[in-house]
Amino acid sequence: MDTITHTLFGLTLYGAANKSNMDKSHKRALLLTTLVGSQIPDIDVVVNLTETGRIMQQMWHRGLTHSFFLIPIWGILIYYLSRLLFKVKDRRIFYWAILAVFIHNTSDLFNTWGTGYLEPFSSYRVTFGTIPIVDFVFWFLILAGFIVSRKKEAGERYKVFRVVWLLMVAHVAIQSAQGYIIYNEAKEKYEDVALAAGFVPTQFQVIGKDGNEVKIVKDSIFIKPEVEHTLISKDEADLAPLFEENPRAKTLHEWSPFVVVVEEDNKLGIYDPRFYRNGESFLYEFIKKQP
Structure with missing residues (x-):
C-alpha cells in the first residue's frame, strides 16, 4: 500500500x-x-x-x-x-x-x-495482486467511519472504527476471491500468469505468457475478458551482456515472475509487463548496443 x-x-x-x-x-x-x-x-x-x-x-x-x-x-x-x-x-x-x-x-x-x-x-x-497499491475503497470506508464516529459519544467511537476494520477485511476477502477465480481460469490458457488489480473494484489485469507472447487482458467476473495489449518477448536473446553492464537488469529478472525481453538494433533490455502502461513499463532496464 x-x-x-x-x-x-x-x-x-x-x-x-x-x-x-x-x-x-x-x-x-x-x-x-x-x-x-x-x-x-x-x-x-x-x-x-x-x-x-x-x-x-x-x-x-x-x-x-x-x-x-x-x-x-x-x-x-x-x-x-x-x-x-x-x-x-x-x-x-x-x-x-x-x-x-x-x-x-x-x-x-x-x-x-x-x-x-x-x-x-x-x-x-x-x-497476490488482488488489491491496488492505492485503494480508494479503504479511504472511503475510513472517511465514512470518521464522519459517523463524530456523531457518537467519545466512549463509543472505537466501536465505529472496529466496524470499519471489519468492512475493510471483507473488501480484501471479496476482491481476493474474485482474483482467485480469474487467476485459475487464466492458468488454463497461459504457461505463466500474473495478476494486477485495477483501481475499479472487481476489475483486474491478467498478464499471461505463452511461449514468447505476452497478453495483458482486462478481466472481471462480471465482464468478458478484453485483450488490451499483445507483447512479443525476444526470449532467444542472449542476456549475459545486459546483466554484465546493467546489474539492475539482473535484479529485475530475478525479482519479476516473468519479463518481456526487448532486442533491437541499438538496444537490449527487459521489463516487467505487470507495470505496462501507455506503451511502456516503469520497471524497464536496458543497455545500448555498440554499433
Missing part, C-alpha cells in the same frame, strides 16, 4: 482502541505505536543511499523488513520507544505494535509488488 493508506491504517487502528481508561500519556504512546508500526517496515527505503542499495532496491524494498518473522522485533523496538518517550509500561502497547506491523506487512501481500514475507528463510516474493 502507499504511505497515505498505511498512515490511515495507523490512525484507524488507534481509533479502534478502547481508550476510556487511558490517561493522556497512554493515549500518546498508543498513537505513536500505531503510526510508527504502520510505517516502520518501509524504512528499507534508506537502501537508496548507497550504490549497492540502488542496484538491489527491487529485491530489498519490501524484503526483510516486511518479513512475518521480523514482526516481533519491530514490536519490541516500538514498545521500548514508547516506554522511553512517554514512561508508559503497558504490555498492551507491545501487542498494538505487533498488530500495526502485521497489518502493514500483510496488506502489502495483496499488491502487485508483493513482499519478502518469508525472508530470511525464503527469497520468494509473495504477491
